[in-house]
Amino acid sequence: MRPFLQLTLKEARQALGTALVFTGILLAALLYLISRLGIWPTGLVALFISLLMGFVPFWALWRTYYSLRQEWTGDHMYLLLSLPVPGWYITGSKLIVALLEMLLYTALLSGAALVVFFAGGGDLYVPSSLISEPVFIATTLRVALLSLAVLFIGMIVVQFSHLASRLVSRFRGPLMIALVLVSTWVVTRGAGLLAPILSWLPEVPVHSIEFHDDFVSVATVYLGIAPLAGALIVSLGLFWLGSYLLERDVEL
């Protein structure tokens, strides 16, 4: 596994600069927002944090695309494709590093969300009689993990589409967009077909907090993860196919 480790370390080092800058910006924004607690309405602070959360998926997809693209623009694909390693070493190391980067951002954002809910008080105060702290933290973790799983599927779709578009020498951009759409359809269709087979998977309880004019209510929603597991299986198939194309069919 030394080659895979070397590739992963190389990816981490390549991503480090951008990740540090992005982490710095994110931390500064979150610290500023947290410092506004008690000054701004807590709901407004929570809204801004949600907006930052909404940015992470787009960043993740861009990072996945860019980490491959820069290998071509810098001619480093000559080096990578000359190595006697399976294609998945190259694609897998890129995905792992991108996923770890997104894990870091998700942890920062989830932490900030918890701080707002527990320290914010005011209009977002949730009585402890309705939901205990451990349950609330567990829900946050579950939502974060499910979001990361969805993000992971999106990253695989982008990676596969980029690699498959490299099989042609012209119109790669439009082809990649078309492939993203087609492979997203394949993943959702496959997820739908596999879901009944995976229905034995346990449901995940998630607590939904609803703020009304004069009271707060907490509802427990049980999420069936069979479709998500099905989508993960299909996207792993796309990951294998993309890695195969990179190793066997992509030309320089």
Next chain:
Amino acid sequence: MPKGVSSAARRTGDAGTVGSTDGRSLIRFDHVSKSFPGADALKDVTVEIPKGRVVGLLGPNGSGKSTFLKLIAGLHRPTRGEVFVAGEPPGRRTKELVAYLPEVDHIYPWMTVERSLNFLSAFYKDWDGAKAERLLDFFKLPRRHKVGKLSKGMRGKLRLTAVLARSAPVVLLDEPLSGIDPPSRVSIVDALVREFDAGEQTIIISTHEVLETESLFDSLIFLHQGRIALQGDVDTLRQRYGASVQDLFKEVIQ
């Protein structure tokens, strides 16, 4: 292609073989064609290259030299025909046997010289750390400098170090002297002579710099418009045409 050369090459009847193979051809092209949209890079190329040769791959720009090397390195697939390296189609296993130096700067500019070689050493069983150190000293490459900060000539030497530090049976050098100043060219050719393992290695060098490299070659393949215009042992070709490799090259590209 000059008429005299082409008809003579066909007359010799040895088209398809570079040197004596004795049934031990290390690289074999069997009616290989490679097409790109709007261009045929190689057309029906059949050739066998035995073990232990230094082969000059000569031809004008666009004659198919880089494509020829990329097919062996497994970075291109033939449109028609088959390529074999040690009896196998190019793939993951043959990449262990092939050390390929591309024409482009493929090493990461943010790595230091030392780090880049350490990185590469993790992938090859035939990596010789002592040889890499020797080459770094020979080329006077600063170990702690970032690759991106090196001059073009230094980067060329580093790429060559990365290839020659391996004891690979097949070494492919695509324009190793391109854009490099004359003194550095001499040191690169010296390194090739020093590090070549005549019994075990086969080197294919694609180049325009015939004058500097002529002395290295055992055999030659002249490519012209995607076809083999002339091939054979250097001594045989010299005797047959009464011309130096440089003159033959000029004649072929004209």
